[in-house]
Amino acid sequence: MGKFRKIGVLTSGGDAPGMNAAIRAVTRTAVYNGLEVMGIRQGYQGMIDSDFIPLRAESVSDIIQRGGTILKTARCEEFRSPEGRKKAYNNLKKAQIDGVVVIGGDGSFTGARLFNEEFDIPIVGIPGTIDNDIYGTDCTIGYDTALNTVVEAVDKIRDTAAAHNRMFFVEVMGAEAGFIALYSGIATGAEASLIPETKGQTRNLKAMIEKGNKRKKTSNIIIVAEGDEEGGAFAIAERMKTDFKDYDVRVSVLGHLQRGGSPSAMDRVNASRLGHAAVEALLDDQKSVMVGIQNGEISLVPFRKAVKLHKDVDHNLLLLSEILTT
Ligand code: F6P
Numbered sequence: 197m198g199k200f201r202k203i204g205v206l207t208s209g210g211d212a213p214g215m216n217a218a219i220r221a222v223t224r225t226a227v228y229n230g231l232e233v234m235g236i237r238q239g240y241q242g243m244i245d246s247d248f249i250p251l252r253a254e255s256v257s258d259i260i261q262r263g264g265t266i267l268k269t270a271r272c273e274e275f276r277s278p279e280g281r282k283k284a285y286n287n288l289k290k291a292q293i294d295g296v297v298v299i300g301g302d303g304s305f306t307g308a309r310l311f312n313e314e315f316d317i318p319i320v321g322i323p324g325t326i327d328n329d330i331y332g333t334d335c336t337i338g339y340d341t342a343l344n345t346v347v348e349a350v351d352k353i354r355d356t357a358a359a360h361n362r363m364f365f366v367e368v369m370g371a372e373a374g375f376i377a378l379y380s381g382i383a384t385g386a387e388a389s390l391i392p393e394t395k396g397q398t399r400n401l402k403a404m405i406e407k408g409n410k411r412k413k414t415s416n417i418i419i420v421a422e423g424d425e426e427g428g429a430f431a432i433a434e435r436m437k438t439d440f441k442d443y444d445v446r447v448s449v450l451g452h453l454q455r456g457g458s459p460s461a462m463d464r465v466n467a468s469r470l471g472h473a474a475v476e477a478l479l480d481d482q483k484s485v486m487v488g489i490q491n492g493e494i495s496l497v498p499f500r501k502a503v504k505l506h507k508d509v510d511h512n513l514l515l516l517s518e519i520l521t522t
Pocket of ligand 1: 325
């Protein structure tokens with residue numbers, strides 16, 4: 197099949213549910229097209245260490261439903277240096293790998309872009325991160341699952357918050373992006389979602405909670421994105437205690453449980469579509485691009501844009517959240 201005989205696939209950065217479904221789709225599409233596949237373990241570190249394992253159609257059986265990544269993942273410092281990338285290139289050449297699919301976030305695509313400026317082995321990216329913060333795709337692999345995990349957890353916290361008339365600050369992931377916080381806030385009817393994209397949200401919090409009190413709300417849930425400019429949930433809760441003296445305040449940090457678990461149906465389907473599209477893109481001689489899904493259609497987005505441009509949350513949703521918790 198043209199110049200491609202063998203491709204590599206790796207997962208990089210924070211793991212996300214659905215990465216295995218993407219590995220499966222890449223492998224099976226490649227095999228369908230008569231290509232050999234090498235799994236590259238531990239992200240870019242595996243390129244530098246020649247940590248390659250052959251993947252056949254049957255190697256990816258029974259993984260579509262599993263969280264984590266069978267190839268393991270890492271954030272690789274050495275790949276940031278020209279020397280590290282050169283080592284990686286030499287190892288790919290030696291293994292006769294003609295193209296690579298990288299499943300990861302914007303940090304992973306930054307490395308891939310540099311590599312493609314320096315060397316002639318094309319890389320195509322698949323957006324995989326629970327944060328959903330990649331420009332050029334409506335959804336990233338893992339976001340839907342993580343969001344549902346958060347919703348399930350917050351529903352449970354609501355039960356105990358209501359039972360004790362308590363105020364909970366629930367911290368969710370999203371160091372630079374409020375997608376999980378904002379959407380889970382709407383989905384759980386949280387009283388507020390504090391997100392990194394909006395400044396000074398705690399200023400209105402007191403008035404809002406008092407409004408709720410007047411109509412006899414007894415418990416409150418405030419979702420805090422870990423990257424909120426005012427600090428994490430513990431810091432914000434501590435500061436808020438003076439405003440909410442009458443409340444019994446508790447903090448719950450959901451942490452890495454948001455990254456694990458069996459991928460949702462939506463993540464499995466998206467990962468399958470994107471994995472297939474990434475191999476097709478390589479066969480079409482694309483390089484330095486990410487495959488995304490925009491308005492339900494597969495799209496190709498240059499790494500340059502995916503990395504540089506900012507995907508903003510829909511700020512109207514903050515207003516919606518406020519209206520619906522009136
Ligand atoms: O990028 C995904 C993410 O889960 C972020 O939401 C979070 O800030 C970060 O990874 C945590 O990374 P680590 O697992 O290295 O602590």
